[in-house]
Amino acid sequence: MLSRRSQGFTLIELIMVIVVMAILTIGIGRFVSLGTEGYLQTRDREQLQSQARFAVERISRELRDAVPNSLEITSDGQCLAFKPIQYNGDYVNPSLTNIDVITGFITQTIAPQFQSEMILVINPHKAQDFDGVSDQAAKVKAINKGTESNQWQFELDGQHRFGSGSLAQRFYVYTHSVKFCIESNSLTRMTINNSGIESQPILLAQYIDTNLSAFELDNAALARSALVAWQLTFTRNGETSRYNHTVQVMNAP
Structure with a gap:
């Protein structure tokens, strides 16, 4: 007769262990899967x-x-x-008829730098006012220092007659x-x-x-x-x- 020490597992015991391990594995895998899905959803959100x-x-x-x-x-x-503002300020021209320079004080503390394709606009109200040939906008060909502190002169590309002025005497420059x-x-x-x-x-x-x-x-x-x-x-x-x-x-x- 074989002693209990020399006896192995029965087939039923092996099957029960396999079933229990399978259940545990599925449960752990599902737990890990839910955690991973939750992490991915949180990351995407x-x-x-x-x-x-x-x-x-x-x-x-x-x-x-x-x-x-x-x-x-x-x-x-x-x-x-x-159109984003490049420079803006308050002009001091007494008239906007047949002028080739807009003189004004800009709000920026740094000196304005001339760039090609600069356009100065005064009192725009519609899309056509931003056309370079409209009576509310003019191309800028140079920027010069004015006679007072923070005063600058925006030289236009010719004589220009603005159709209307700004009540607050504001001007805007964009590129x-x-x-x-x-x-x-x-x-x-x-x-x-x-x-x-x-x-x-x-x-x-x-x-x-x-x-x-x-x-x-x-x-x-x-x-x-x-x-x-x-x-x-x-x-x-x-x-x-x-x-x-x-x-x-x-x-x-």
């Missing part, structure tokens, strides 16, 4: 929120420096364009336009100089649902400045985040 915060902050900051009434939105609401577009499930930014040459689009955000994202513009009224609103919907791996934001463009002509 954080990435979407980070992109959204960056996009909202980037657009908001740039809109604060938009030349008044230069904002345009395409008919489908997918693109927003505006290009900025354009944000929602296309191909992405948000991009490009610049367009005053000759119409576009830069390569820069990717700002991905995973955008273009069907649920758009820009809206409420133009300036007598009692307030222009309002720009946009809705961005981000979707990735079943995670969806929707952001609605409105910015008031404070600059006034």
